[in-house]
Each structure stands twice: as structure tokens, then as C-alpha cells.
Amino acid sequence: MNNREKLTSSRRWVVKIGSALLTNDGQGLDRLAMAGWIEQMAWLCQQGIEVVLVSSGSIAAGMSQLGWEQRPDAMHELQVAAAVGQMGLAQAWDSGFRQHSLQSAQVLLTHADLANRQRYLNARNALRSMLELGVLPVVNENDTVVTDEIRFGDNDTLGALVANLVEADTLVILTDQSGLFTADPRQNPDATLISESLAMAPELDEMAGGGSGRLGRGGMATKLRAARLAARSGASTVIVGGREPEVLSRLYKTESLGTLLLPENEPLAARKQWLAGHLQMAGKLVLDSGAVTALRSAGKSLLPVGVQQVQGEFGRGEMVACMDTGGNEIARGLSNYSAEEARRIIGLPSSRITDELGYVAEPELIHRDNLVTV
Numbered sequence: 001m002n003n004r005e006k007l008t009s010s011r012r013w014v015v016k017i018g019s020a021l022l023t024n025d026g027q028g029l030d031r032l033a034m035a036g037w038i039e040q041m042a043w044l045c046q047q048g049i050e051v052v053l054v055s056s057g058s059i060a061a062g063m064s065q066l067g068w069e070q071r072p073d074a075m076h077e078l079q080v081a082a083a084v085g086q087m088g089l090a091q092a093w094d095s096g097f098r099q100h101s102l103q104s105a106q107v108l109l110t111h112a113d114l115a116n117r118q119r120y121l122n123a124r125n126a127l128r129s130m131l132e133l134g135v136l137p138v139v140n141e142n143d144t145v146v147t148d149e150i151r152f153g154d155n156d157t158l159g160a161l162v163a164n165l166v167e168a169d170t171l172v173i174l175t176d177q178s179g180l181f182t183a184d185p186r187q188n189p190d191a192t193l194i195s196e197s198l199a200m201a202p203e204l205d206e207m208a209g210g211g212s213g214r215l216g217r218g219g220m221a222t223k224l225r226a227a228r229l230a231a232r233s234g235a236s237t238v239i240v241g242g243r244e245p246e247v248l249s250r251l252y253k254t255e256s257l258g259t260l261l262l263p264e265n266e267p268l269a270a271r272k273q274w275l276a277g278h279l280q281m282a283g284k285l286v287l288d289s290g291a292v293t294a295l296r297s298a299g300k301s302l303l304p305v306g307v308q309q310v311q312g313e314f315g316r317g318e319m320v321a322c323m324d325t326g327g328n329e330i331a332r333g334l335s336n337y338s339a340e341e342a343r344r345i346i347g348l349p350s351s352r353i354t355d356e357l358g359y360v361a362e363p364e365l366i367h368r369d370n371l372v373t374v
Contacts, residue, residue, distance in 0.1 A: 003196060003262055004254040006236065010169035012050040015041065016159030020176045021242040022057035028064040029057070029092055040248035041136070042100035047252065050131045052166055054139045054159040055093065061085030086140065093138045103135045108142035114161050121317045124165050131166070156222045160229035171230045172251065173223050174242030179259035180220055182207050199231040199261040231263035281321045281332065283312030283339055285365070292324050295331050296373055301364040302333065304353065307346040314339045316361070333371030336362040
């Protein structure tokens with residue numbers, strides 16, 4: 001199987017669409033183009049792909065609705081444009097997906113939501129639940145409330161963070177260029193398209209260059225950074241022209257479009273490598289012999305019933321060490337429960353978690369995908 005064929009075997013795609021595409025370079029929402037992408041995403045869902053859409057365009061759409069031809073500099077004006085534009089943007093996506101019998105959901109995030117571990121987990125659990133229920137999330141940065149300078153290109157990074165968040169196999173960045181070239185094709189007629197490369201290849205930095213479009217195209221440098229961020233969790237990234245006919249469907253059918261930037265490791269291997277290299281432990285869990293065997297020999301998740309003791313104080317999603325009764329570390333992973341919650345449920349079967357806590361976040365104390373033996 002070649003690298004393009006792996007896109008077909010992916011189970012989850014994040015599709016990011018930029019402002020220039022969505023608003024036809026600032027002329028207002030391009031509903032005809034949106035209808036085409038919606039039809040293609042609906043087709044991907046029919047092929048068994050779970051799709052998360054990261055949609056730029058709220059500020060650009062708001063500028064058009066307010067009759068502003070130039071991007072304002074004042075923060076409060078940018079926030080007004082975002083608030084106005086987000087209304088029409090969400091409605092346009094929702095009505096389009098409904099025509100294909102797809103339920104969509106609006107998810108507004110800021111980078112702070114993903115930097116805070118508790119909010120990160122809440123966002124991840126919400127998005128995972130949507131996908132399990134067949135709901136297609138439409139994610140945008142919450143530009144109405146952010147306090148940092150609003151940059152349209154930020155949604156490239158947001159797309160990569162969402163790919164990390166939902167553990168996607170593939171990030172597709174639809175842009176107004178055909179992909180990443182050896183030089184800027186607008187200035188160098190000899191520039192050639194890079195069909196495939198490792199995302200971390202150092203020679204790509206000079207080729208990506210900088211600069212951005214009037215509406216926030218973000219520049220290829222931003223998209224390269226996003227691809228590298230996605231690669232950390234093992235996701236492949238395709239940077240491709242969004243105006244290509246049937247672009248998403250053709251990518252799924254392994255057609256060589258755009259630039260494919262590859263991670264050095266498969267998704268699960270990359271995640272395990274990150275876990276193994278995480279040096280700071282927030283706490284410890286002491287396991288009984290049965291749990292030690294389940295983790296070491298069977299590759300199982302860690303259930304509360306196999307834990308004898310909780311040491312230290314940690315929150316949900318923090319890294320903890322799993323120890324045997326002799327004090328030897330046998331594994332490490334991300335806890336689904338805080339130390340306080342864990343102390344209440346250790347030794348109990350998962351069916352009793354709700355009885356003890358009044359709710360259940362996950363049946364496992366640490367899921368096997370978030371656990372690595374050492």
C-alpha cells in the first residue's frame with residue numbers, strides 16, 4: 001500500500017477550509033462552492049470516514065455582511081465581524097448538511113481551550129461523542145471572545161490541534177493554491193509542486209516561505225507548521241487546492257493531488273512514543289498482579305478493579321505512573337479520572353463507577369491507547 005492509498009484506509013479526516021475559499025476572496029459566502037464540499041464530505045461519510053470540518057470564514061463573512069472592504073485593525077471591530085459572520089456561516093453549513101441527511105454541530109474553540117487540560121478533555125469527549133452519534137462537528141476559532149490578535153491563518157494551526165484532539169489519521173487543508181511548491185509559483189514560473197515529503201524535512205522551510213493573502217490565507221509557512229503539528233500524533237496532511245473539482249473525493253480515490261506531508265510514525269506509534277518520553281509524572285497507581293499481567297502481556301486497558309492504591313494528586317488527563325507492589329514502574333498513561341475520583345473507584349468493577357461517582361467518564365482508569373509499558 002502506497003502513502004496515497006493510506007488515505008482511503010483512514011478512519012477519521014479533519015478538513016480545514018480557508019477564508020479566501022469560503023468567501024470567494026471576500027465577496028461573501030460562496031454557497032455554490034460550499035455545496036460542493038458538503039456533497040463530498042457527505043460522500044466520505046458514506047464510505048465510513050468520520051469527518052470533522054474546521055471552517056474559517058466568520059470574520060471574512062462578517063466583513064462582507066457589514067459592507068467592509070478592508071480588514072479592520074481594531075480588536076472590537078474584528079470581534080463584531082466574527083459575531084455577525086458566524087451566524088450566517090453556521091446556518092449555511094447546517095442547511096447544506098441537512099440536505100444530505102447529516103446532522104452537524106457548531107463547536108467554537110480557542111487555543112486556551114486546548115492548552116487547559118480539563119477543557120481539552122471536555123472538548124475531546126464532546127467531539128468523540130458527536131462522531132459516535134454520527135454528528136459532523138463544524139469547528140471554528142471563537143474569534144468573538146479571543147483577546148490575542150486575531151489572525152486568519154490561525155485556523156491552520158487550529159485544524160492541526162483538532163486533528164491531535166480527535167486522533168485523526170488525515171488532515172486536509174483546502175487552500176487557494178495547488179499545494180506546496182519548490183518556490184512561490186506566483187513569482188517563479190519554474191516552481192514545481194511537491195507531491196510528497198516527510199513533514200519534518202528541513203528543506204521544506206525555505207520552500208514554504210511566508211506571507212499571507214488579504215483575507216488571511218495564512219501562507220504556506222503556516223500550513224507547513226500545521227502539518228508538522230499534526231504529524232506529532234501521527235496524522236498525514238494534504239495541502240491542496242480547494243477549487244479542484246471533487247477534490248476530497250479524488251483524494252480518497254488516491255489521486256495524486258496537492259502535497260502529501262507524512263509523519264515519521266503511524267498514529268498509535270507516535271502517540272505511544274510521546275507517552276513514553278513524558279518524564280513528569282503527576283502521581284502513581286499501585287496495581288495488583290492481575291492488572292500488571294493484563295498490561296504487560298495482553299495489552300489491555302487499566303480498569304479501576306486492578307488498582308490497589310493511588311499516590312499523589314493529579315487531575316483528569318494528567319500523566320501517572322503504574323507501579324507493581326514492589327515499586328517498579330511497568331507503564332505510564334493519561335488518567336481518565338482525578339486522584340480524588342480514582343481513590344473512590346479503585347478496586348471496583350467498572351459497572352460500579354456510576355454508583356460511586358454519580359457519573360462515568362470512561363469505564364477504564366487508563367485506556368490502552370493512552371498507555372505505554374516501560
